[in-house]
Amino acid sequence: MKLLDMANKYGKATYAYPLQPYEVAENFRGKPSYTYENCIGCTACGVACPSNAINVKLNKDKTKLVWQFDAARCIFCGRCDEVCPTGAIVLSNEFELAVKFDRNNLKEKGELDVEYCEVCNKPFTTKRLIAYDIERLKKVGWSKENIDLKVKYIRTCPDCKRQIETEKMSKYYYSNKIRGAK
Numbered sequence: 052m053k054l055l056d057m058a059n060k061y062g063k064a065t066y067a068y069p070l071q072p073y074e075v076a077e078n079f080r081g082k083p084s085y086t087y088e089n090c091i092g093c094t095a096c097g098v099a100c101p102s103n104a105i106n107v108k109l110n111k112d113k114t115k116l117v118w119q120f121d122a123a124r125c126i127f128c129g130r131c132d133e134v135c136p137t138g139a140i141v142l143s144n145e146f147e148l149a150v151k152f153d154r155n156n157l158k159e160k161g162e163l164d165v166e167y168c169e170v171c172n173k174p175f176t177t178k179r180l181i182a183y184d185i186e187r188l189k190k191v192g193w194s195k196e197n198i199d200l201k202v203k204y205i206r207t208c209p210d211c212k213r214q215i216e217t218e219k220m221s222k223y224y225y226s227n228k229i230r231g232a233k
């Protein structure tokens with residue numbers, strides 16, 4: 052009777068889960084949910100993921116950037132959600148992750164077309180990332196003419212950009228040196 056009195060006084064302390072759905076708390080960190088359409092292949096989530104649950108790398112013939120997620124490795128830290136610039140990966144409220152027989156059911160995959168460097172033809176990023184960069188330049192006020200002038204540079208890989216800049220600097224340095232010597 053005493054227990055019944057206490058239960059009446061303090062209310063229910065348990066939940067009927069799994070007979071009834073369980074309402075998770077606000078900002079609950081459940082299974083990361085991936086929206087392929089929003090992913091630009093920037094690789095930020097793969098770099099930030101501390102448990103290697105996310106892997107982003109080129110396929111064998113270097114024609115696609117393959118985004119892969121394995122929920123079995125996820126520790127629900129939320130780093131991927133924090134760093135993703137497009138909201139392609141966000142933590143959901145999902146926590147029922149048991150799979151019966153096939154562990155592959157915990158895996159997700161997305162493939163993105165790669166962009167090849169204008170100078171050396173090496174694959175270095177995705178077509179979506181280049182389009183995203185151009186859109187951002189438009190948003191910050193770059194004119195179409197300016198963007199058109201820069202497009203080749205945007206489509207150049209970091210190695211070739213470094214090479215171009217080094218050549219420019221050495222040309223500048225030597226022309227100044229020659230002028231100074233006259």
Ligand code: SF4
Binds near residue numbers: 083130
């Ligand atoms: S929540 Fe953390 S561990 Fe899980 S995929 Fe994202 S970054 Fe990796």
Ligand code: SF4
Binds near residue numbers: 095096107138140
């Ligand atoms: S951070 Fe977002 S946009 Fe970048 S690869 Fe990961 S999911 Fe895709």
